[in-house]
Amino acid sequence: MTEHKGVMVFCEAGNGKLSSIAAEGLGAGRKLADDLGGELNAVLIGEGVGGLAQEAIALGADKAYTIDDPALKDYRMDAYLAALEKAVKQAAPQVVVMGQTAIGRDLAPRLAFRLDCTAALDCVDLAIDPQTRRLLQTKPVYGGNARAIFTSDTDPQIATIRTKAMTPAVHDGSRKGEVINISAGIDPAAVRTAVIDRVVEAVEGIKLEDAQSVVAGGRGIGSADGFKQLEELARALKGAVGASRPPCDNGWAPETIQIGLTGKIVAPELYIAVAISGSSQHMSGCSGCKTIVAINKDPEANIFKEARFGVVGDWKKILPAFTSKVRELLAG
Amino acid sequence: MNMVVCVKQVIDPEAPPASFKIDAATNKAVQAGVPPVIDHYGEYAVEAALRIKDASGGKVTALSLGVNLLREVVKKPLSMGADELVLLEDPTFDGGDSWSTARALAAAIKKLGEYDLILCGREASDTNAGQVGPGIAELLGLPSVTLVKKIDIVDGKARVERVTADGYEVIEMSLPALVTVSNEVGEPRYPTIKGIMAAKKKEPVVWKPADIGLDAALLGAAGRRAAMLKLFQPVREGKCEMVEGDTPEEAGANLALKLREAKVL
Incomplete structure (x- = not known):
């Protein structure tokens, strides 16, 4: 042997x-x-x-x-x-x-x-x-x-x-x-398989896996348009946009930005989870993040057990104000 | 096209995390008051098989292994449109690892005889092992592709799209073959009333170890090659500082100020 x-x-x-x-x-x-x-x-x-x-x-x-x-x-x-x-x-x-x-x-x-x-x-x-x-x-x-x-x-x-x-x-x-x-x-x-094509689904800006700041949206974002608002914040932070599984399954966000057990694993300095409930399967993909910030309308959402800072409320009202304040702080 | 889909009865992964407990005495997970379900990844595999059947015809056989398999749970593939259901149900099959489980499933598939495509979920939502699918393929000497999001049968070959980190690859593979699928394949169909009625009437075929010609020493807990030493839930710190404001807009601005104060920004 x-x-x-x-x-x-x-x-x-x-x-x-x-x-x-x-x-x-x-x-x-x-x-x-x-x-x-x-x-x-x-x-x-x-x-x-x-x-x-x-x-x-x-x-x-x-x-x-x-x-x-x-x-x-x-x-x-x-x-x-x-x-x-x-x-x-x-x-x-x-x-x-x-x-x-x-x-x-x-x-x-x-x-x-x-x-x-x-x-x-x-x-x-x-x-x-x-x-x-x-x-x-x-x-x-x-x-x-x-x-x-x-x-x-x-x-x-x-x-x-x-x-x-x-x-x-x-x-x-x-x-x-x-x-x-x-x-x-x-x-x-x-060799019984052949690669006949390779398709790269390009995502603009910084690569999700390399970003030091990630702004991720969940089911509560509700539409592809909603993700545009997350992009604005990501741009201000020089970061990337991610998503939990429901937005990807619903076609609001591409599959390549799905974060979780069955998606990508990210470990940025700052992770902003917007309208994400924080299921175990999602948290598996971002548990290595240094600081998790959560915005969610449900005060009982699991994400608040994982987050360091949180705001309870409607992200549609909170996010624009947050983004503009972030811009102001980073500019000054 | 003869297709075999492997599906597993698992504790409900969508149940509230609070219902999930670990029994330290047995090193097993228990979920109080929540009935088991068919593994979601397996359901995507059933859906992928049914789409092939819709497009080019064929027969779909669902295959499950376990103990205490609830008929209303394991019959779900039948109610979605699968043709047959085979259960490997015996205490001998219990407590296995990926090795002994894949051996039993491979032996059962061999006994089924004619097959062109075997489909599995990318992993089971309880063990998250991801080995049984490729393991079956290796034991049966078949090509395999994991994490497939689309399957077309073209000129007696399978043309599949395999998910990669930045997109996907289009791969052509000879048949018979095995693929594993996940949520990228698209939402599984709901059972129709007709499907539910047909599933009710249909009795599954139940096989014991002797039926698949495997010695009990190779199966279940006896056939394991890996041991689980410990099962535990990581402790969370759970110190979330809530930021408030008179209006949601003010709370948003305050959050930014708080992050600056904490030197996160």
């Missing part, structure tokens, strides 16, 4: 650089590897990712495995799974860390089942149990109403991490490490 050692982090890349989730994975992975007394390995899969190996080493990896092949240009599950399986079998890590992203959520469970293991998806905390030396995987359950800590009986123990939940690794250009290239050897006939 293979002896499993150390930690492997699947590092996503895009536009010629490592994604922020890769730095978060390496940050979490470095700590786990140190606690286990093992190596931290990075694995990079794609076309033209070979050049990013040093970047992964600078972010804490001891070894960087690269699988660089034109057949891996687009994310296609069969091809990526075959490549990742190869790297995991070669490195035989105890723990595999991936991001809870469009790729990670697709790939991690398949990898687990292929290796006769289980995975824990969307973890907000990972730690090594000092007694058992097993990976403690903490993740939200019941739509964010509760959290659970899981352990896996089998190796490798596979976990995906929630975006912005882990402290990213600090870049150190002086770090040295080994780069190991693995040939992909993808059989084209074994």
